[in-house]
Amino acid sequence: MNVEDVRFFCLSLKNTTESFPFDDVSLVFKVENKMYLLLSLDNSDPPSVAVKCDPEQAEILRKRYAAVEPAYHFNKKHWNTIYLESDMTGDEIKQWIAHSYREVIRKLPRKIREQYD
Numbered sequence: 549m550n551v552e553d554v555r556f557f558c559l560s561l562k563n564t565t566e567s568f569p570f571d572d573v574s575l576v577f578k579v580e581n582k583m584y585l586l587l588s589l590d591n592s593d594p595p596s597v598a599v600k601c602d603p604e605q606a607e608i609l610r611k612r613y614a615a616v617e618p619a620y621h622f623n624k625k626h627w628n629t630i631y632l633e634s635d636m637t638g639d640e641i642k643q644w645i646a647h648s649y650r651e652v653i654r655k656l657p658r659k660i661r662e663q664y665d
Contacts, residue, residue, distance in 0.1 A: 596632060
């Protein structure tokens with residue numbers, strides 16, 4: 549999976565917006581103005597994404613894949629860096645991106661959250 553594949557997948561999720569947050573080397577993807585993914589654009593080797601996970605899922609993710617580590621720039625209990633050129637398949641990376649998206653939606657007020665059910 550490459551950077552453009554990640555970008556395309558994120559933008560296919562309902563009400564997703566993208567922006568340059570702090571600099572021109574990353575893209576932030578949000579739903580309802582809440583961030584669920586940070587995509588590195590700085591040509592890091594290998595490219596990576598930071599996804600949000602509940603602590604239990606984060607632990608599973610880290611134990612299962614060698615190419616996953618706590619995201620140094622976020623709350624390490626909930627954010628994980630996934631290297632796109634890892635032992636994960638594209639479908640598995642999409643599953644974790646979707647999990648991150650759902651984690652944000654799960655914490656929205658009920659009235660807003662209902663439109664995503």
